Amino acid sequence: DMKVTQMPRYLIKRMGENVLLECGQDMSHETMYWYRQDPGLGLQLIYISYDVDSNSEGDIPKGYRVSRKKREHFSLILDSAKTNQTSVYFCASSTGTGAYEQYFGPGTRLTVL
Amino acid sequence: GDSVTQTEGQVALSEEDFLTIHCNYSASGYPALFWYVQYPGEGPQFLFRASRDKEKGSSRGFEATYDKGTTSFHLRKASVQESDSAVYYCALGEFAGTYQRFGTGTKLQVVP
Numbered sequence: 001d002m003k004v005t006q007m008p009r010y011l012i013k014r015m016g017e018n019v020l021l022e023c024g025q026d027m028s029h030e031t032m033y034w035y036r037q038d039p040g041l042g043l044q045l046i047y048i049s050y051d052v053d054s055n056s057e058g059d060i061p062k063g064y065r066v067s068r069k070k071r072e073h074f075s076l077i078l079d080s081a082k083t084n085q086t087s088v089y090f091c092a093s094s095t096g097t098g099a100y101e102q103y104f105g106p107g108t109r110l111t112v113l
Numbered sequence: 114g115d116s117v118t119q120t121e122g123q124v125a126l127s128e129e130d131f132l133t134i135h136c137n138y139s140a141s142g143y144p145a146l147f148w149y150v151q152y153p154g155e156g157p158q159f160l161f162r163a164s165r166d167k168e169k170g171s172s173r174g175f176e177a178t179y180d181k182g183t184t185s186f187h188l189r190k191a192s193v194q195e196s197d198s199a200v201y202y203c204a205l206g207e208f209a210g211t212y213q214r215f216g217t218g219t220k221l222q223v224v225p
Contacts, residue, residue, distance in 0.1 A: 004156070033212065040122070042202065042217040043157070058212065090156050098210035099145035099164065104156030 004105035019078035023091030119216035136203035
């Protein structure tokens with residue numbers, strides 16, 4: 001069963017705390033992504049990972065970092081979270097880049113107070 | 114750089130109405146074009162893709178035709194249902210590119 005999972009689904013943190021969002025996929029996809037979704041802005045790419053330890057910045061990487069030590073697992077880390085990082089975060093995976101369809105997880109709703 | 118424009122932020126229809134959601138793109142190369150659908154509380158789902166001029170993509174009664182001349186990939190459905198209420202995203206991705214560009218999304222609300 002092709003699936004992208006995200007943990008946790010909901011998270012409330014205080015400004016300045018560290019945040020770890022986790023994503024897993026069972027399709028052995030090489031490429032994984034982290035997006036944030038805000039009203040009126042659609043999906044904004046934060047980071048892309050082409051495989052283990054092969055990560056690149058997307059359009060809005062500032063304030064975020066990622067880790068991919070296993071092909072099936074991709075983490076998003078916020079060091080010292082800020083209130084403007086309150087958003088819904090989606091992880092996705094695909095067999096390749098660019099012209100390949102992406103499979104999305106259910107999202108994590110992060111609130112930073 | 115490559116970009117996708119969805120002109121309608123929201124669309125409100127009644128059941129059995131005809132749907133058109135407009136998508137225009139700008140790309141330096143020859144991209145693949147996508148539609149994704151996002152139901153409330155879920156992540157986006159791939160709907161369908163078209164890879165070349167005049168190719169029609171379709172799924173679940175939705176369809177769109179790749180038109181290189183007008184740089185468009187408009188989403189259409191002949192008769193919408195309340196269950197089609199969702200946000201629809203148009204996207205493009207270059208075959209030799211790194212990642213897809215998404216439009217800002219169109220929220221479709223269908224009332225019975």
